[in-house]
């Protein structure tokens with residue numbers, strides 16, 4: 001079971017000194033960094049209490065953060081209150097298991113020791129000694145950006161602990177993995193339009209917030225969209241971001257609204273209620289004040305990102321701004337609906353050539369059929385405009401994208417309260433788990449779920465068919481498209 005560690009409190013004290021406990025290594029560079037780490041870093045009390053002084057920076061937002069009442073902050077406050085220097089140290093944390101290895105370091109599931117209501121976190125451990133100067137600057141960027149964030153669809157940085165040559169970032173743990181892995185579990189590697197609309201809306205709101213802070217994200221892709229325990233998203237990986245000036249503005253926008261006059265039975269009687277009565281619709285002009293915060297003057301020349309998601313201006317290398325995120329948003333929509341990206345070539349060179357060519361995005365037939373697909377296609381076409389000055393979102397930011405008919409009916413201020421879609425591979429946690437607690441004993445509901453999964457597994461083995469549908473869950477054995485997007 002993928003996330004057993006989330007439920008089962010273990011007595012294991014995963015030590016970094018043990019190479020046998022760590023099995024999830026992704027690259028040779030990660031492996032070499034591990035070899036070095038394995039000699040020196042030990043998350044035992046000895047290291048953090050006596051020999052190595054550590055400095056903690058709790059997120060500046062501790063007192064202001066919108067989630068300051070949630071159990072994570074409460075647990076951190078409890079731990080630091082008991083700490084002699086009122087700081088959080090590595091000794092306060094107990095590692096549960098290794099979650100994955102990235103470009104900069106390894107990520108562990110952990111919780112606070114001696115906490116009455118154990119609360120889980122993800123701890124990103126970066127060994128600065130094995131990183132190049134360029135990667136060190138990425139660490140700096142990531143830590144700096146994380147410390148600025150206070151948004152439900154972005155990680156909270158609970159603490160930064162610098163101990164010896166390690167920098168450790170304590171952030172929210174997302175038990176549902178990333179959207180790329182979730183897509184790979186769906187039939188045809190794609191999601192239904194309603195689910196796409198849900199995830200796209202949340203990503204859009206997160207990008208809007210980043211842009212309002214002057215942050216250009218530059219690495220939007222399903223791999224970087226983690227799914228929280230409650231099914232909502234959390235954008236991750238901020239090491240490729242760049243920061244620019246932004247001047248938020250309120251603008252007045254005129255628009256014509258088509259309305260039906262309010263009608264009471266009395267009024268209807270008076271009007272006679274005929275076909276051509278005053279019951280017909282009428283148009284009125286409205287003026288609304290809109291908040292727009294798009295870093296329109298943002299400019300960078302470095303070519304960073306992930307091949308299939310790179311905007312043409314990034315590929316050309318003549319400089320780019322926040323429009324690269326709106327291009328990537330178009331690619332992201334296409335991939336969720338179609339299962340693959342639109343400019344993917346046999347090789348990375350070919351992919352870049354296709355992006356840079358003047359050819360417009362092509363839509364396979366299935367992307368043209370079905371409810372909401374016409375609107376989706378129109379939105380994708382408007383986002384994948386090669387000239388950034390004509391691309392949707394580049395002038396007034398997310399506001400223009402939110403108004404597109406694809407998102408019609410979305411009540412943006414209530415987006416956090418929307419029920420996440422029920423899709424295959426998304427495990428809903430109980431309220432307790434969703435708040436981030438580790439539970440020692442498996443609940444009757446979980447036991448029931450385990451039995452249900454086990455019996456389904458046996459049934460699907462017996463009948464050996466390709467796709468089995470059981471209400472709304474599918475067991476799919478098809479052509480797998482596993483390659484995740486690697487960065488430039």
Ligand SMILES: Nc1ncnc2c1ncn2[C@@H]1O[C@H](COP(=O)(O)OP(=O)(O)OP(=O)(O)O)[C@@H](O)[C@H]1O
Pocket residue numbers: 099100101102103104105106107122124171172173174175177178223224226236237239487
């Ligand atoms: N907050 C989190 N909750 C759960 N799992 C996480 C979390 N953060 C990272 N992970 C897991 O750890 C792995 C490594 O994450 P990390 O952010 O270091 O690298 P990455 O996503 O590969 O990005 P990079 O491009 O910086 O290498 C991810 O692939 C993901 O599986």
